[in-house]
Amino acid sequence: MRVQTTRPLRPSRFGAFIAPWHDINGNPSLQIRRDLDLVAHLDGLGFDEAWIGEHHSAGYETIASPEVFIAAAAERTRRIRLGTGVNSLPYHHPLLLADRIVQLDHQTMGRVMLGAGPGQLPSDAFMMGIDPMRQRDMMAEALEAVVALLRGETVTRKADWFRLDHARLQLAPYQRGGIEVAVASTVSPSGSVQAGRHGLSLLSLAAGDPGGFAALDANWRIYDQTCTEHGHPADRDSWRLVVPLHLAETAEQARREAEYGALHLVRYSEGLSGMTLPWGTDAATAVERWTTEGFPTFGVATIGTPDDAIARIEAMAERSGGFGTLLLMDLPAAAPEAKRRSYELFAEYVIPHFTGANRQRAASLGWAHANSETFMGAMHAAVAAACEK
Template sequence: MQLDQQTRGRVMFGTGPGQLASDAFMMGIDPLKQRAMMAEALDVIVPLLRGETVTARTDWFELTDARLQLAPYRPDGIDLAVASTVSPSGSVQAGKHGIGLLSLAAGDPAGEAALTRNWQVYESSCAEHGHPADRDSWRLVVPMHLADTAEEARGQAEYGVLHLVRYIEGLSGRTMPWGGDAASAVKQWTTGGFPTFGVAILGTPADAIARIEALAASSGGFGTLLLLDLPTGRPEDKRRSYELFAEYVVPHFTGANRRRAASMDWAHANSARFTGAVRQAVENALTEGGAR
């Protein structure tokens, strides 16, 4: 599993049907047609990006011998991914075109419960259309904020959590019972979770490692973890959170410290023998020094 290596220095083209009905209405799109329109758009975007000439006609666009004048910069093209939450529509389209799957709701209990089902749909869709189903191309998205202690992380998250609550209330048209004060909102976010955003990891690097390993186990394995950037702290606290992630969480999963840990374990297991040898060497030196 890679946490920040796979997409470093790369451009990713992400697509999805759109989760906000307000966006659809502003653009004059019927929310009931969004998923079908995404499928129709992918049917032409994917081959265009692969350098093919495309002719297609739908009830909302028409292309005749369409082609791209400029190819993607990288020889292997642009990294493509389809967003998926709880429904399997994203998995179907990602598998159809042989592109990556991006699970936006991995932090949400319902979204996490759907991970295995959505991956199975992705595998089935890949097989149907002759594409390999590669778990390395599967990305899971979670909200996270780290600090040196769990108490610090939760306290720092109080800085911006009510802005997020007001955003959720504005979209849903409902007042959240736990949205009256920051401490209550943080407690809800780390236990029952927020609508759409799910349960946040607010804690230490060790907490993050445990949560990611649990996600890997429940999903059956994935390729990349993406951190959902939210107002979880002041700018300096957010920078420290990413530093902790880079210094402790990433090396755990890349195995960068594996040999160092093995060396420390070996030294600890043989500490009695080493200490005895050093003590004997000092005693011998004192005895020999005294004799001379």
């Protein structure tokens, strides 16, 4: 656990949150293949994590099983950690979900993480006959069982939608310290309460939304308080925040590139809400709205240069009080090649700013500069002596 200093903790780990969102006019097979290619690209760029979502309706978020995707992505990657972002617990029997995650832990040689949530899309719950008013209670019931199973306990528990009789996992996790579990949190405090109750990590999905960002302080306080009540440490280093970003060499180029995908996201929001958004007819207007007041679901995006991204993340650290991992919300904000370039710019210029990767290089150059007269004088003297000889 890191010791909190007077300066809020800056993120030192970075990753992507891949729901995914895809334009419904594109080829779904190619879109999923590009998602797999993207995770391999992130691994090569040195990103730490990729989280893969679970959705079953509305056409844009087309991965139904993050576990199947992670199994394929693991074979294409070397070091990046892979998380379910998130499993909707009311949709799964706790024993079967825990069993699949432990199998993945072995297949990935310890790189898997479990993200847990109640389920985002009401259309998913409707098709399964699940009352949206019950989802958070169901999630709490399932989470208690899943956590106990992953910790090697034998569980007997009965809910009105599942039953466990002396249930246990036949495999222990590959990871010696156990599989990391992160609970999704948006605006309401329910995720913070469940994460604190079980001593789990906190995954704030709505940090890019003005309402979700404003709730960060309250959600952390509730998480901290609940952790204390149940005897768990509340470590900001395990806190993850998700934010939308798109970067290019210039701010003007980034905004032009974002016009490619902004209207796709508007159509998705309109499809879910049944409303027509007045600023959603022109791409440039939509980008302006996205970077100021924000989009429903997707929040306020930083669309600009690496320096703009650094400023946004620094502000998030100050406002939140500090966190350990920043996840980039993976969106079709730009054409595939431009999106890949955005990740490359982030890895090249933003990550080193926060990890301090170039601190010693800068110090070494500064030392050489400060002593340049001595060093250059000695070199010139040596050259002169050689010529004389």
